Amino acid sequence: xxxxxxxxxxxxxxxxxxxxxxxxxxxxxxxxxxxxxxxxxxxxxxxxxxxxxxxxxxxxxxxxxxxxxxxxxxxxxxxxxxxxxxxxxxxxxxxxxxxxxxxxxxxxxxxxxxxxxxxxxxxxxxxxxxxxxxxxxxxxxxxxxxxxxxxxxxxxxxxxxxxxxxxxxxxxxxxxxxxxxxxxxxxxxxxxxxxxxxxxxxxxxxxxxxxxxxxxxxxxxxxxxxxxxxxxxxxxxxxxxxxxxxxxxxxxxxxxxxxxxxxxxxxxxxxxxxxxxxxxxxxxxxxxxxxxxxxxxxxxxxxxxxxxxxxxxxxxxxxxxxxxxxxxxxxxxxxxxxxxxxxxxxxxxxxxxxxxxxxxxxxxxxxxxxxxxxxxxxxxxxxxxxxxxxxxxxxxxxxxxxxxxxxxxxxxxxxxxxxxxxxxxxxxxxxxxxxxxxxxxxxxxxxxxxxxxxxxxxxxxxxxxxxxxxxxxxxxxxxxxxxx
Numbered sequence: 135x136x137x138x139x140x141x142x143x144x145x146x147x148x149x150x151x152x153x154x155x156x157x158x159x160x161x162x163x164x165x166x167x168x169x170x171x172x173x174x175x176x177x178x179x180x181x182x183x184x185x186x187x188x189x190x191x192x193x194x195x196x197x198x199x200x201x202x203x204x205x206x207x208x209x210x211x212x213x214x215x216x217x218x219x220x221x222x223x224x225x226x227x228x229x230x231x232x233x234x235x236x237x238x239x240x241x242x243x244x245x246x247x248x249x250x251x252x253x254x255x256x257x258x259x260x261x262x263x264x265x266x267x268x269x270x271x272x273x274x275x276x277x278x279x280x281x282x283x284x285x286x287x288x289x290x291x292x293x294x295x296x297x298x299x300x301x302x303x304x305x306x307x308x309x310x311x312x313x314x315x316x317x318x319x320x321x322x323x324x325x326x327x328x329x330x331x332x333x334x335x336x337x338x339x340x341x342x343x344x345x346x347x348x349x350x351x352x353x354x355x356x357x358x359x360x361x362x363x364x365x366x367x368x369x370x371x372x373x374x375x376x377x378x379x380x381x382x383x384x385x386x387x388x389x390x391x392x393x394x395x396x397x398x399x400x401x402x403x404x405x406x407x408x409x410x411x412x413x414x415x416x417x418x419x420x421x422x423x424x425x426x427x428x429x430x431x432x433x434x435x436x437x438x439x440x441x442x443x444x445x446x447x448x449x450x451x452x453x454x455x456x457x458x459x460x461x462x463x464x465x466x467x468x469x470x471x472x473x474x475x476x477x478x479x480x481x482x483x484x485x486x487x488x489x490x491x492x493x494x495x496x497x498x499x500x501x502x503x504x505x506x507x508x509x510x511x512x513x514x515x516x517x518x519x520x521x522x523x524x525x526x527x528x529x530x531x532x533x534x535x536x537x538x539x540x541x542x543x544x545x546x547x548x549x550x551x552x553x554x555x556x557x558x559x560x561x562x563x564x565x566x567x568x569x570x571x572x573x574x575x576x577x578x579x580x581x582x583x584x585x586x587x588x589x590x591x592x593x594x595x596x597x598x599x600x601x602x603x604x605x606x607x608x609x610x611x612x613x614x615x616x617x618x
């Protein structure tokens with residue numbers, strides 16, 4: 135079945151391929167579903183329970199501390215090695231034997247790392263939540279949180295273990311297949327979330343969402359057991375990926391940046407919960423959950439190209455890389471601006487027409503501040519995806535400073551100005567400080583890329599020039615392995 139001519143032109147103009155179509159569909163499901171979720175929360179949960187609900191979600195996001203940005207590292211490692219391989223639909227692999235062995239080494243290392251980290255997540259995060267909630271008894275009415283928190287941490291740990299496997303498969307040139315899985319997972323997540331809230335088990339929604347997500351993911355992995363099993367059992371010998379020099383320099387910097395992203399967004403609700411009580415925390419949590427979808431949806435044009443970016447870098451096709459990135463960025467910028475306007479108009483309409491719902495979220499002026507900060511965050515993330523495809527993290531210092539300013543400003547302003555202080559701090563830190571800094575880093579790195587390419591350097595030399603410190607190869611273990 136072929137598409138009509140006009141639909142092909144629309145797809146070409148918007149840059150939509152199968153991966154983007156599935157990813158956007160998943161994001162739109164989340165956006166539309168979040169509206170229904172908000173209505174269900176307002177109807178079935180009290181204002182106090184709403185505060186506990188969003189605070190529980192924020193604390194569960196502490197998993198990012200254990201993830202340490204490894205998923206994106208895994209995706210790029212797999213994409214760079216798979217560029218020299220052919221992987222058929224049944225999981226058979228042909229091509230460069232060194233790349234084959236190194237790809238297997240990446241998967242083996244991934245499984246070992248995340249198995250240990252998942253156990254550590256449960257052991258450390260579970261008591262943190264118990265301590266945090268038990269200290270809030272003086273804040274007025276409470277909700278029953280012990281069972282929901284325990285179930286959430288256990289379910290999140292399973293999701294945490296499975297997530298990097300999908301990144302690995304995506305790096306193996308199966309971007310559209312993973313995108314389709316995520317669309318199906320979005321459907322399941324909405325169904326179980328709505329069911330939990332509507333049946334009076336709203337605080338268990340986090341656990342049920344992660345459980346449903348994981349079951350779908352396990353079914354996906356079972357269908358690819360031949361690929362995974364063959365790589366896990368393959369002896370890698372001297373072609374083993376050198377964690378100390380190939381992964382750790384990239385991983386720890388990415389980990390710090392990811393932790394900073396957590397601090398710039400996820401801590402708002404717990405801080406408001408501690409200083410202003412669960413009701414104001416609930417209003418901010420609900421508003422942040424809406425605003426957060428704006429960059430997530432628009433980034434689909436960029437994130438689905440992360441693996442192709444890495445592949446093009448490995449193959450030395452730099453002009454094609456830049457062309458692909460610029461095209462994706464233009465289309466995603468147009469979408470983010472459209473969503474910005476639609477979201478702002480919708481929020482104003484809610485406050486005018488539905489006063490009961492409006493009482494559960496922040497005012498339109500505060501919402502505008504959050505939206506402006508979200509647009510700034512989107513641009514920073516888009517530039518970061520491109521630069522990180524060179525297997526380096528150029529935003530370490532920038533993200534650290536922005537996160538520090540955000541946390542410090544939030545703590546200093548939340549007691550006096552509440553949600554307004556939080557929103558202003560978020561915008562000033564991300565939009566006024568973080569965005570210009572991120573653009574300057576991108577322009578400097580891109581100029582270096584262009585200068586290196588103009589001197590007829592190879593692809594590997596180009597990546598090293600952009601990302602490595604002066605005075606040595608970026609991945610000495612890798613070079614030794616290839617030489618042998």
